[in-house]
Amino acid sequence: MAFNVLIVDDSSSMRAVIKKVIKVSGFNVGNYFEAGDGIEALKTLENDWIDIVLSDINMPNMDGMSFLSEMKKNELFRSIPVVIITTEGSEAKIQESISLGASGYIKKPFSPVDIKKTLSRLIGEEVSDVRGNDDSDEAGDF
């Protein structure tokens, strides 16, 4: 089943790189959506069917942690897996993202394998039935 991906990063270059890595990894993606901050990302979630979110933390207007927090408060969005892709690789940030419900954490700079492994795990375990699985954010698969 094809799945829709939302990439959230204030750097259009980084969004392009992440998109390219997903493409060359051979995943069955339906549509790619992009947002430059958390506010744009929430609007996209309201308007489009999204199966998995990859989000940066350090962004203007609404950062990744606030975005993640807003997503998990919303019944419609809380089951969508969120992978944090960020330069902020401190243990405190990782723990904070886990507590907010992130399903994965990838540090920049990353290799394509890092993204492929994380998405493979989430697609297999969560994305295929994400809309019907309210417990997906409890997986704790870090």
Place this chain on the structure above:
Amino acid sequence: MSGEMMTAMKQAISEVMDKMFFMPVQINEKPGELGEWFSIKEPMVGAFLDFTGPQTGCSYILVPAGFAKEITANFLGYSQDTVNEKHERDTVKEALNMIVGYMLSQFEDAYKIGIPQYINEQDFMNKRFKGDYNWSFSIETDDNYIAAGLIANMPCK
């Protein structure tokens, strides 16, 4: 600013340039002015980024315009013909963002990173950065140089 932070920045530069831009680099600490490292004929593009925490400061990167196109093409997987100025600015900012993020993640202390800002050569020179300490590195690739630096106890803006 601690020597550990300088060491961390060098490691971060090597890691980011190798992993995201496919360019092994040699990092040199050279004395002298930035102008001595580069040809004055070629314009530069760059970015700066504030960070706050136990150490507060400003970080920057400067890249010759032609080389910015090359590293942008490498980063995005585009041909150089299709790389535009927006791509270049965005890529230089993201390079600095990754370098500083990686550098600060090597410390247990909580740091907060700002949003990287684009800066051209003239604006950079006009800023006359004067922090408590100012370390600059020249980053040497096969046939080019990049400059990067850290300035302690002074915000970029």
